Amino acid sequence: MPILRWMTATLLGLLCLAAVAAGAGKGWTQAELAQLQELSLASLPPLPADPSNRVADDERAAELGQRLFFDQRLSSNGQVACATCHLPDRLFQDGTPLAKGVGTTDRRTMSIIGTARSPWQFWDGRKDSQWAQALGPLESAVEHGGDRTQYAHLLAAHYRADYEAVFGPLPDLRGLPKHAGPVADPQANAAWRALPQGERAKVSGVFANLGKAIAAYERRIEPGPARFDAYVTAAAAGDAAKTQSTLSRDEVAGLKLFLGKAQCVQCHGGPLFTNDEFHNTGVPAARGLPQDPGRLAGAKQVLQDEFNCLGPFSDAKPQQCGEIRFLAADNASQLRQFRVPSLRNVAERGPYMHAGQFATLRQVVEHYNRAPAAPQGHSELQPLGLSAREIDQLVAFLGSLSGPVKAERRWLQAPSN
Ligand code: HEC
Ligand code: HEC
Numbered sequence: 001m002p003i004l005r006w007m008t009a010t011l012l013g014l015l016c017l018a019a020v021a022a023g024a025g026k027g028w029t030q031a032e033l034a035q036l037q038e039l040s041l042a043s044l045p046p047l048p049a050d051p052s053n054r055v056a057d058d059e060r061a062a063e064l065g066q067r068l069f070f071d072q073r074l075s076s077n078g079q080v081a082c083a084t085c086h087l088p089d090r091l092f093q094d095g096t097p098l099a100k101g102v103g104t105t106d107r108r109t110m111s112i113i114g115t116a117r118s119p120w121q122f123w124d125g126r127k128d129s130q131w132a133q134a135l136g137p138l139e140s141a142v143e144h145g146g147d148r149t150q151y152a153h154l155l156a157a158h159y160r161a162d163y164e165a166v167f168g169p170l171p172d173l174r175g176l177p178k179h180a181g182p183v184a185d186p187q188a189n190a191a192w193r194a195l196p197q198g199e200r201a202k203v204s205g206v207f208a209n210l211g212k213a214i215a216a217y218e219r220r221i222e223p224g225p226a227r228f229d230a231y232v233t234a235a236a237a238g239d240a241a242k243t244q245s246t247l248s249r250d251e252v253a254g255l256k257l258f259l260g261k262a263q264c265v266q267c268h269g270g271p272l273f274t275n276d277e278f279h280n281t282g283v284p285a286a287r288g289l290p291q292d293p294g295r296l297a298g299a300k301q302v303l304q305d306e307f308n309c310l311g312p313f314s315d316a317k318p319q320q321c322g323e324i325r326f327l328a329a330d331n332a333s334q335l336r337q338f339r340v341p342s343l344r345n346v347a348e349r350g351p352y353m354h355a356g357q358f359a360t361l362r363q364v365v366e367h368y369n370r371a372p373a374a375p376q377g378h379s380e381l382q383p384l385g386l387s388a389r390e391i392d393q394l395v396a397f398l399g400s401l402s403g404p405v406k407a408e409r410r411w412l413q414a415p416s417n
Pocket of ligand 1: 100138
């Protein structure tokens with residue numbers, strides 16, 4: 001009889017719906033859920049201290065650092081600041097394959113969000129702290145193009161009170177050349193070599209402090225939660241409705257591939273989706289650029305860097321410099337290894353890889369799927385055998401890692417003064 005049949009059908013329908021909903025919530029085993037939670041921003045530990053920078057957590061240093069980060073006078077042509085390439089409204093990068101300052105670099109601009117947490121800086125890890133990192137572009141002939149005495153004079157002329165409030169009195173800089181530093185410019189370089197050792201140390205100390213103030217600023221810029229993180233919270237709570245409304249089926253399928261068949265999590269693990277290590281993944285050489293040895297050169301450089309954690313300008317005790325004390329250089333396997341970048345916000349900041357070799361995330365995943373031989377050294381990748389659909393799903397999943405920048409609003413724009 002019709003009414004009974006109708007009721008039975010409705011009841012069956014409701015039962016089916018309930019089963020699907022429960023099934024979605026139970027899509028993950030306990031072990032998988034634990035793995036998901038390790039990737040969630042909720043697992044991000046508090047920002048570690050930087051013993052090599054005694055002003056790392058000083059608010060005044062961060063304010064000074066922010067002004068320096070946006071100051072174009074810190075360049076040879078008065079037109080380049082850190083923010084020229086690390087644009088706050090573009091996730092602190094620039095969206096181009098090779099960065100442009102005074103000239104053009106051989107590498108792609110990295111985002112600075114959350115990178116205070118990384119033990120190594122740059123694609124090749126040639127710096128071991130964010131303050132030492134900041135000094136690199138300032139002296140690079142193609143980035144800021146300036147030199148050490150120029151920057152010291154600039155601090156004395158325009159930032160004296162703020163500098164001294166943080167670091168104590170500036171040394172007497174009178175009589176020092178306008179331009180001198182261990183840079184490519186032959187005149188400035190000769191002027192630097194002509195200075196007595198004591199004068200050079202004095203200037204280098206001021207230069208190191210400039211980096212320490214900038215690092216105090218950069219530390220305050222962290223990644224904020226993405227849809228992926230909301231999904232993990234919902235999945236852990238068994239909230240099936242919430243998981244379904246947070247990630248699409250394709251995104252969830254992509255996540256499963258990321259953890260399983262595609263093995264991405266091996267290198268892109270942890271809440272920032274990076275193991276902070278260096279790997280050779282057979283990324284093709286960039287056209288028209290010299291061969292890039294990657295970590296092989298970077299490991300040697302950081303050991304020799306006068307601004308490393310063990311050097312005279314570091315505030316750390318040698319035993320606090322674990323990373324660099326145990327670093328091995330000259331290891332053939334380091335050839336063409338590059339730093340594993342964070343995948344947070346990755347969909348918003350192409351092109352990809354150390355020289356912007358790939359324009360889209362699909363090209364990136366196709367590269368992993370093919371696993372071509374490396375142009376130098378040995379690629380660690382194996383072909384993945386992903387179908388076109390699976391490639392799309394992985395790309396879709398990567399899009400779920402986008403979230404806002406987590407920082408006080410005032411740090412995300414040029415300072416008003
Ligand atoms: C001309 C563009 C340009 C300018 C100007 C510039 N950078 Fe960069 N930045 C880059 C590029 C390119 C890289 C990667 C370079 C490499 O690996 O060799 C990079 C890397 C970095 C990194 C490393 C992030 C990581 O995850 O390892 C930090 C931090 C950074 N820059 C901060 C700064 C600061 C601070 C300044 C100003 C003192 C600055 N940059 C000026 C282009 C620029
Ligand atoms: C063996 C370690 C390793 C594995 C496995 C791995 N990656 Fe990577 N990934 C890297 C390294 C190293 C780079 C940077 C390489 C370069 O620039 O030359 C990178 C770069 C990327 C980038 C570019 C990010 C950027 O800012 O330029 C994306 C996207 C990416 N990986 C996604 C994935 C996905 C998806 C998988 C799984 C299919 C995966 N990775 C597997 C090590 C790995």
